[in-house]
Amino acid sequence: MEQEQARAARISALIYTPISLAVALAFFVIANAMGKYTATAVYGGAAWVFLLSMIVTMPTITPWVKSRLKGQA
Amino acid sequence: MANKTVTLPVQGMTCASCVAHVEKALGQLDGVHLARVNLAAGKASVEYDPARVGLSRMEQAVSDIGYEVGREQVTLTIRGMTCASCVSHVEKALVGLDGVAGAVVNLAAGSARVDYFPGSVTVGDMKRAVRNAGYEAEERAEGQTALDREREARQKEIDRQKRNMLIAWPLAMLIMVGTFREYWILPGIVPEFLGNRIFLGLVTTPIVFGPGRQFFVNSFRGLLHGVTDMNLLYATGIGAAYFIAVLNTLWPDAGFGGPRATFFESAALLTAFIILGRFLEALTRGRTSEAIRKLMSLQAKTARVIRDGQDVEIPADEVEVGEIVVIRPGERVPVDGIVMEGYSSVDESMITGESIPVEKKVGDQVIGGTINKAGAFRFRATKVGKDTALAQIIKLVEDAQGSKAPIQKLADWVAGHFILGVHLLALVVFAFWFFLGYERFFTPDSSFLLTPGTLGEIGVFGFSLLMSVTVLIISCPCAVGLATPAAMMAGTGKAAEHGILFKGADAVETATKLNAIVFDKTGTLTRGQPSVTDVVVGGDLSDKAVLHLAAVAEKNSEHPLGEAIVRGAVDAGLEVADADQFQAIPGHGVQAQFQGRDVLLGNRKLMRERNIDFDGLLGKAEELEKAGKTVMFVAVAGRPAGIIAVADTLKENSRDAVARLQRLGLQVLMITGDNRRTAEAIARQVGIDRVLAEVLPQDKAEEVKKLQAEGKRVAMVGDGINDAPALAQADVGIAIGSGTDVAKETGHVILMKEDLRDVVTAIEVAKATMRKVKENLFWAFIYNTLGIPIAAGIAYPLFGWVVSPELAAAFMAISSVTVTMNTQLMRRFVPTLRREALPGMGQPSLKPADGGSH
Numbered sequence: 001m002e003q004e005q006a007r008a009a010r011i012s013a014l015i016y017t018p019i020s021l022a023v024a025l026a027f028f029v030i031a032n033a034m035g036k037y038t039a040t041a042v043y044g045g046a047a048w049v050f051l052l053s054m055i056v057t058m059p060t061i062t063p064w065v066k067s068r069l070k071g072q073a
Numbered sequence: 074m075a076n077k078t079v080t081l082p083v084q085g086m087t088c089a090s091c092v093a094h095v096e097k098a099l100g101q102l103d104g105v106h107l108a109r110v111n112l113a114a115g116k117a118s119v120e121y122d123p124a125r126v127g128l129s130r131m132e133q134a135v136s137d138i139g140y141e142v143g144r145e146q147v148t149l150t151i152r153g154m155t156c157a158s159c160v161s162h163v164e165k166a167l168v169g170l171d172g173v174a175g176a177v178v179n180l181a182a183g184s185a186r187v188d189y190f191p192g193s194v195t196v197g198d199m200k201r202a203v204r205n206a207g208y209e210a211e212e213r214a215e216g217q218t219a220l221d222r223e224r225e226a227r228q229k230e231i232d233r234q235k236r237n238m239l240i241a242w243p244l245a246m247l248i249m250v251g252t253f254r255e256y257w258i259l260p261g262i263v264p265e266f267l268g269n270r271i272f273l274g275l276v277t278t279p280i281v282f283g284p285g286r287q288f289f290v291n292s293f294r295g296l297l298h299g300v301t302d303m304n305l306l307y308a309t310g311i312g313a314a315y316f317i318a319v320l321n322t323l324w325p326d327a328g329f330g331g332p333r334a335t336f337f338e339s340a341a342l343l344t345a346f347i348i349l350g351r352f353l354e355a356l357t358r359g360r361t362s363e364a365i366r367k368l369m370s371l372q373a374k375t376a377r378v379i380r381d382g383q384d385v386e387i388p389a390d391e392v393e394v395g396e397i398v399v400i401r402p403g404e405r406v407p408v409d410g411i412v413m414e415g416y417s418s419v420d421e422s423m424i425t426g427e428s429i430p431v432e433k434k435v436g437d438q439v440i441g442g443t444i445n446k447a448g449a450f451r452f453r454a455t456k457v458g459k460d461t462a463l464a465q466i467i468k469l470v471e472d473a474q475g476s477k478a479p480i481q482k483l484a485d486w487v488a489g490h491f492i493l494g495v496h497l498l499a500l501v502v503f504a505f506w507f508f509l510g511y512e513r514f515f516t517p518d519s520s521f522l523l524t525p526g527t528l529g530e531i532g533v534f535g536f537s538l539l540m541s542v543t544v545l546i547i548s549c550p551c552a553v554g555l556a557t558p559a560a561m562m563a564g565t566g567k568a569a570e571h572g573i574l575f576k577g578a579d580a581v582e583t584a585t586k587l588n589a590i591v592f593d594k595t596g597t598l599t600r601g602q603p604s605v606t607d608v609v610v611g612g613d614l615s616d617k618a619v620l621h622l623a624a625v626a627e628k629n630s631e632h633p634l635g636e637a638i639v640r641g642a643v644d645a646g647l648e649v650a651d652a653d654q655f656q657a658i659p660g661h662g663v664q665a666q667f668q669g670r671d672v673l674l675g676n677r678k679l680m681r682e683r684n685i686d687f688d689g690l691l692g693k694a695e696e697l698e699k700a701g702k703t704v705m706f707v708a709v710a711g712r713p714a715g716i717i718a719v720a721d722t723l724k725e726n727s728r729d730a731v732a733r734l735q736r737l738g739l740q741v742l743m744i745t746g747d748n749r750r751t752a753e754a755i756a757r758q759v760g761i762d763r764v765l766a767e768v769l770p771q772d773k774a775e776e777v778k779k780l781q782a783e784g785k786r787v788a789m790v791g792d793g794i795n796d797a798p799a800l801a802q803a804d805v806g807i808a809i810g811s812g813t814d815v816a817k818e819t820g821h822v823i824l825m826k827e828d829l830r831d832v833v834t835a836i837e838v839a840k841a842t843m844r845k846v847k848e849n850l851f852w853a854f855i856y857n858t859l860g861i862p863i864a865a866g867i868a869y870p871l872f873g874w875v876v877s878p879e880l881a882a883a884f885m886a887i888s889s890v891t892v893t894m895n896t897q898l899m900r901r902f903v904p905t906l907r908r909e910a911l912p913g914m915g916q917p918s919l920k921p922a923d924g925g926s927h
Binding site: 027030031034036037038040041044045048049051052053055056058059060063 | 097296305309313324327493496497499500503504507508512532533534537538541
């Protein structure tokens, strides 16, 4: 049971982390492209966006992965 | 194997989303059919198939998502063990009980340490199991440990949050004074070092990582299991405010407000307000379960029973069925039973809500938990342990408090999905102010709402982050989680005080939407026992003489009408002797001889056959029959002597109850198997204008269904056993308690006493409860509804309003305060009936133990 949980957590992390990084990267690229923000604003903003994206995606992805794995079992 | 239901105490839940997570975790287990969580009670009620899932698996599922199932431990002293196999026997007996997680028996110490889930097994059950295995068991801990432990746990949480408040608030006030030392009269009295940003940072840090630590730890634990709750909102809010403040202090030119801004006060006050909210929630939870505690306190601790011809005092939970229990004046009745000897009056107000003591004589039923007044008696125990009326009432009230009204399910769903939505919104708000809003609308002289000073040199990142954080804080639906269950617990508890047991929160909600109420006639509106109503004489004999002769003739009759005549004569003070001769005339009446006189009693047809002319009384007879009464003709010595009318009479308060219900705007109907004429006569007397007559018992449910098809929400009031199908069919089935076996009663509401006016009280309590629920939900949501757009900066372009994180936290705390205070007002609720009897006073009937040692 614990192994299943750990597997679900690993798979989930492999999904939500790239998604959050992608959102933060998008923010970073847009902010840089606009060319009017300080480095603090761009890096800080990207970090905040990454954090909020993680908070949104973690609880969404994890149960979904768990239910998929349960369905396969 | 049959399904079972267990109630598990769950610790660590703080909000409605926690409820959703725990319900989901339990619900996903194979073998769990239904999981319902009550945040206010901190309990999860789980219906499961014991063959497929065990309690330990449920415990694991709950702990996997970051919460804990509260186990309790009890140490029993075991006597009679002599060897290692005894240890195994006792352990097996204990572990075999549902709800026991483990047992360790120590032969040398003669003890058993048992881990169990409170709510699913009692110490009494354990002692019985050990006794059945051939040993003696006794609880080592003293007193009512379960009750005390529950109180201790609640007190511990209150103390913990109080301790946090004592740290957070004084320091936060110091930070406030330091931050604003340049304003008002403060420059003259506040030392300069208090305004130093390093000092402010040093004072803020223990608040954030002391009292605020719980939010970081809990949210991290939740996130690890893919769970988001209120703690995450708090943690992100506090963390971001503190992070901005530290950055601005270390690098004043980084765009977080510059040297004149600090933001430490935001982090400090934010934490302080959240802790205040937590403290108030802990207080509310303790108070709403007051009714259960009061009911538990009614349980007697000891009982005096007769064993081997001696009075022996034993723990009340060890009384066995069939034992004779001795009750002295002033003592509490320990278990349910039937009086075998003696006479007394017993105060049953704590169980039935009946304020007048009830007389008890041989053959009467006594209820455990009630208090004997002046007399003394002995009774035979008929129900003990969890079968007693009090135990069943406690279980029913607990179940009701653990159930969910439809409105709460909706509120929980909203709150559960709110947090993700809020984080998404915070992301959108951040992006808007970062890319568009700041450049277009920001002005350097902007200041926080209700706060002196300006935002000054705050940059685009700092400003957008502030807006984003404030949205997170102000959106916390923390009060939403408490709004409905707190009011439901207060309402069902209040109903129990008046002898009204709601079996579920859905019954409370439905009772407020009723528009028709159907009363069963016999035994509900009426006494269910015919009695003599009229004696009309038609010859030389007086009415008493006619009644006396009729009673003598019927003395040996087993017909209900005959019994009514005999009872009527006895009630009139007449001595009913045996007839010299008696003969039943099947289907017609009886014939008897008494003191040389022939007495004939029967129907019209019998008199016609015997050529006895009753013409002079026929008019009166018809009049009585139109009034729904059954008329019997009495002839003495072959001549008409009089007529006797017998009818089922109304209960004392039926008419009043019907009138009160009609005043509430409900259509009141009567349902009966009687013929239409009799039924309408009774209906007229009681004030009911719609009668469903000649309905066979098995068709009553069908009639209720027809009313529902008319679009009505129907309540059915009747006997909990005979009218069971109709009660079950009704939207709200109200059973008049017919005894102490309340758990077996069908229906959604049970009235402990036979006063029909309690139907009115039940509806009033339900309406007051739902009013409180709606008020609470309004107060819980109004701050979010108004606060979120303002916090998101919708009013900033026009009015320059910026909500500071601490002001957002203050709004959130006010929301909790309002819900808490509003729920407490339910304690003042007094039903109309009680208010009329005792102007300006309520008379709570759930009294704490005050009945002497028993």
